Amino acid sequence: MSLQLITDHDKISAAVKNRFKITKGFKEFTSKYFPIYIWENKNKKIVSSTRNPKDCVTIRKRLAKNSNLSPYVPYERATYVRTSRRRIELQEYKVYLTFIDGIEHINLELVNFMKLENNTLIRCHCFGNEIIAGFTSFGPSMYSSAFSSMVYPNYSMENSELKYISFDDIYSNFTNFAKFIERIYKYRYEIEFCQKVGAIKFADAIASGNPNADMRIITKKWLRTHKYILKKNPETNYFSIQNEIKSLADQLRVKASKLSNYLSKHDSSIEIYRKHVENLIKLNYPFEKKYLFPSNFKEVRQEIETIIQDLEFESENSKFLEISKEFSPTCNKTLSGYTFLVPTSTACVIREGIELNNCLKSYITKIVSKKSLIIFVRSIHEPGKSLYALEISPDLHEIRQFHGVNNSTPSEKARKAVDRYIKSLEKFIAA
Template sequence: MSKINEQCKREADRRLKPPADFWRWCYSQITTYKWSNKDKTIIASDLDLGHCIEKRLTKSSRLTFYDKTYFFSIVLSTSKRIEIQSYEFSSKLVEGKQFINFQLTNLERFENDKHTKIGQDFNGQFYPYLFANFFSGGFYTGNIFYPNNWEKRLQKVSELKYLKFDNIYFWEIERLYKYKFEIEFAQKIHAYRLANEIMYPDYRIGFTRNVDMRTLNRRWLQKNKQFFKNSNRSFNEFELSRRLKERNGQLVPGIESYLTYHDIKHIPKGVGINKFQKWVIKHHIEFNEYLDYLKMLREMGIDPEGDAMLVPKDFTAMHNHTVGLYNQFVEERRKLEDKKKRKQLEAEFKLREGMDKTINGYAFHVPRKVAELIYEGKKLHHCVSSYTDKHFKGDTLIVFVRLSNQPKMPLYTLEVKQGKIVQFRGKYNQDVPTDVWDIANEWMKQTKLVPKAA
């Protein structure tokens, strides 16, 4: 037995003991069988199992087969330890007799400010990491959790008892435990919005609007306590204020709905920082759209300067005019491109053909030719053609979303970058309905573009 195996086994062996009811509950989830005819009855198991499937007993009845694998988990806690234990139960039948075996598969332990992970493979070897339940599945794919009201016990008994939280998912335990000091500190000074941002990051919006835990630590909290104390201020608001001051400006109320602190460095130097904020708020400017506008100008060799270009009175009209000019520019440039190089890029890009799918009446198509992007941009009057190089080089992913019964008619355009939807637009950059967003998120899952939670 290797040293790593021995160490991991010792850690697994000292796990908390599940209650007897847990084991009874596990067996109650397992299906059993009964065969019978006029002369004979075969009952597969005398254990107190769950649903019984009754079948007619004949000469051709199959009485020997592998039945099913079940995965059950339980969350246990004491005053100094939290554990998530997972077990695999396998059921098979031999000549009508049911045999059920089980073993520990994964163990997560939170103790002494450490997060320990232990997995056991089918040979009984232990390792310092978790095992997926199925090929291409996750550590908890198919797991059923024992309903022992573990959230309430965490609130009353565990090291998390000093935190204020409602019902949580099992995968959120890791984050609450890791940042328990920071969360408790924020709650004690009544900075509940900040505390919630630490506890429940929104992975759909990416890191730009979430708390940067590389910055937020005990020392940072102590230093900036007065800014957050007894307030509903967010981390983004704090960083916005700080970085705006570096640009000799101040935070204009409401700007946090339009800008993140990462955006400040992209605001052109030729415009007053306070004036820019007021312009953004007044015209409801989406900053990504504004950056696209600047990018198009620069690619056409136009250096944006002066208020007429940097903060136009009618940004929508200016943006649409620029899109029209840019699409013409791209088409002319396309004609001068090296055809061989373009064909090579398109051939390499065919590797993504498996991403084309139809879901709930919408067809998702990943363009494979430059001409497709230009056509999409012209029909929907937006600047998707400016993403041609990045799309074909794999720096970003452009996806056409259309009605499945009208697959040739442009409808919505989707951009995916680093496993997240960063833009989703209709004609003239109009917003996309919520139900279509839901379908797009389902497409993300099916194409396995959704990143694992940190």
């Protein structure tokens, strides 16, 4: 159901002027967030408020001639909610204290105002005596937004247009109360319908703005058509999954019901099964029953994945070997007490990463695509023992990283050796 946003200034001003009056209970609710001050000496005692000290913090100070009887107290924000049969209002106030001779006066200043009535919406804020369309943000933080303040709890929707909605079944973890109420009002029919048939999860998804509740799709006709499914209180992603299943079933030229039942039987998600189909396509396997619907799906899927991984590993290793042959003649050197080696396989890089306890394995893709080059740096006395790993640019000019075990900083001697190593590569290239 669409909402008409009222922008006419006269109508907005009239709505603010004729708003519900706040109650004594709301004033008392806002006041409990302020402290009570007591100034006292041997002869005199000044108490700032007649409020019950049990409901708030009490601050005691010595009364003297120069006592500040008008202390600074940060303002608070509070939202007042009031409803009638056709109207819902939210009024957000700035609440602050002023003092006269130590006696407090609680002031409430209307800042933001929202009204929902007969499928119309008014949003406005007050600035002095001026009423301006749209909300304004105010508060102690730059991230404070309109209607993110404390809400007066003594309100009821039971006599309003939202009287058939069970708020207890809605996970109301809202940061903006106005947006929350506005959304529920806008989609009250859909939420009511879902709650009435028992689709609590869907009702909550609509109210909270969950992406799975696409309101371009969830129309009155759609709700009536899918009522038999909604009665089972499905997960909110149920229908999107069913659409994916139908799309994949059409691709495989099988019935959607057959695929859906197969996934349920083997406790598999549509994502896992789609990946299985993609792997079959990679291997050029035919879409036959023994591959698409095996009785032992988990085992077959894992076998297929192992074949894919082996092929990818062989492909990577083959490319890695080519790179090693290309760079080894230039980069394999012994210099200043250290041996510099280009790794010969992906297995070497993985093993070196384990020995040095770092993330060398993650660089395999960069090496294969010639975006980076890894050099093993070892002592000439222990050439078979992992010591340092050096990352350089493929053009052999730039040192990108040089680390030891646990990404530790190499010795000064090792760093100087690496500098000489890079210079020797540059001379070789130049020659």
